[in-house]
Structures are given as structure tokens and as C-alpha cells.
Amino acid sequence: MDGKKLLMIVGDFGEDYEIMVPFQALQAVGHEVDAVCPEKEEGDTVKTAVHDFRGDQTYMESRGHNFALTASFDDIDPTEYDGLVLPGGRAPEYLRTHDEVLEAVRHFTDEDKPIAAICHAAQILAAADVIEGRTCAAYSALEADVEGAGGEYYDGVTTDGNLVSGRDWGDHVEWLSQFLDVLGTNVEHSEPVTADD
Template sequence: MAEKKLLMIVGDYGEDYEIMVPFQALQAVGHEVDAVCPEKNGDDTIKTAIHDFRGDQTYIETRGHDFALTASFDDIDPADYDALVIPGGRAPEYLRNYGEVIETVQHFDAENKPIAAICHAAQILAAADVIEGRTCSAYPALKTDVEDASGEYYDGVTTDGNLVTGRDWSDHVEWLSQFLDVLGTTIEHEEVVTADD
């Protein structure tokens, strides 16, 4: 498998699992991942939020971890990356107002590079005008946002061309599996020798 260079756009109070899990899982299968945030440097951190579903009409939110960025938005060139990952949480509602975020998403879409977006990341996709005419998943409360952006909402994980979307962190297994398929990632298992062998 050829290593891919992936870009992840994150921000304060992005969903903890939706940042941490793909960041680590994509590295675990051999890819390089840079995490960036507008107005922050590569040695800064963002604060994450943990969202949980406990039978209420919406999710609850508690403070998550400090997540270390790996690069500065000003120092990266989207052309150097093979794919884009956009986590959800509260961060997308303000990240979509940054021109460099929108331009970056539009670059990946125009170049037909894989984009993995989950949960509230659909707010960024809608602002970047990349949903029109496509099937897109998101947190269920964003169904109207997807439809207002002229997309077709899907209640599950879906791949439409280069775009892989899911509802929330409970979709991680299928969402990451479909994203790895779009990336062309194959995982080979080797026999592990243990001390008991």
C-alpha cells in the first residue's frame, strides 16, 4: 500500500471521537495526517468536545481533550495532499466562515480527491457548494441543511464519487472503511509471533 498524505481540518470544540479516532486510525494503516486549524500554529492545541446520545431530543456535550495540531494552515498547500478529512462537532459552524477552509474543500472536490466528512462537517460542505446533486449523510438534524444545499440526505454512511459521509461517531467503522476503499488502501495482515509461540 502506498502511503497517502491526508489533511484534516479541525477547530475548537470539534467532536473528540471524530477527531481523535480517524487521526489515529489513518496513521495506524500507514497514512500521514496533518491536522490544521485557521488562526492557530502547528504547535498549538484545540479543545475538543465529547457528544453523547442519551435518549434526549439532541446530544449532550462535555469537555474533551486538548488535541495537538501538526501544521499551520498558512504553511500547507492543499495540492500537496491526497485526501481531506473533516470532523464534526461545533467547530464546523464557525470554520465554514473562513475563506481558506472553503477554498481548501473546493480544491479537493474540483480535483476529485477523496473527502471524508462526518456529522456537522456537512455545514462546511454546504458552504463550499459541493453537495449539490449528490447524496450526503450528516447528523440527522442537518437533513434540512443538506437538502437546502440541493443534496439528497442519506440516513447512514454513503459514498458518492469522491465524497464519503456519515452521521456521527457511531458510524466510524463503516465510514472509515468506505473512506479507505476510496483511498485505495489495502491492509495486509502478517502473522504475529508471540512469546508463547
């Protein structure tokens, strides 16, 4: 398998599972992932948040991890990447206010490169004006945002061309599976090595 070079745009209080799980899983199957945040440098950290449902009308938020960035946003060039990952959480609220984030998203859209967006990442897609005429999943409370941006909301995991989207971290297995398909990743399984071998 030829590993791809992927860009992940994160920020403070992005959803912990939606950052950590794809970051690690995509590397585990041979891809290189650069995690960046506007106004932060390689080695800086973002604070994550864990979103969970415990019987209330919406999710509750708990402090997650300090997640270390692997590259500096100002040093990256989107043209050098094969795909884009946009986690959810609260970070997309403010990431969408950065022109350089929106320009990066438009690059991946214009060049038909794979994009994986989950949960509140739809806020970034809407701000970049790349949802119109497309089917897009997101956290359920963002249905109006998707439709307001001219898209069709989907309650599940969906692939529309180069865009793979999901509702929340509960969709990880299907969301990552569909993203790997769009990337052209063929995961080969080998027999585990045991102590007797």
C-alpha cells in the same frame, strides 16, 4: 501499501471521537495526516468535545481532550494532499466562515480527491457549495441543510464519487472503511507476534 498524505481540518470543540479516531486510525494503516486549524500554528491545541446521547432530544456535550495540531494552516498547500478529512462537532459552525477552509474543500472537490466528512462537517460542505446534486450523510438534524444545499440526505454511510460521508461517530467503522476504499488503501493483516516467537 503506499501511504497517502491527508489533510484534516479541525477546530475548537470539534467532536473528540471524530477527530481522535480517524487521526490515529489513518496513521495506523500507513497514511500521513496533517491536522490543521485556521489561525493556529503547529503545536497549538484545539479543545475537543464529546457528544453523547443519554435520552434527551439531542446530544449532550462534555469537555474532551486538548488535541495538538501537527501543521500550521497558513503553511499548508492543499495541492500537496491526496485526501481530506472533515470531522464534526461544533467546530464546523465557525470553520465554514473561513474562506481558506472553503477554498481547500473546493480544491479537493474540483480535483476529485477523496473527502471524508462526518456529522456536522456537512455544514462546511454546504458553505463550500459542493453538495449540490450529490448524496450526503450528516447528523440527522442537518437533513434540511443538506437538502437546502441541493443534495440528497442519506441516513447512514454513503460514498458518492470522491465524497464519503457518515452521520456521527457511531458510523466510524463503515465510514473509515469506505474512505480507505476510495483512497485505494489495501490493509494487510499479519499474524500477531507472541512472547513465544
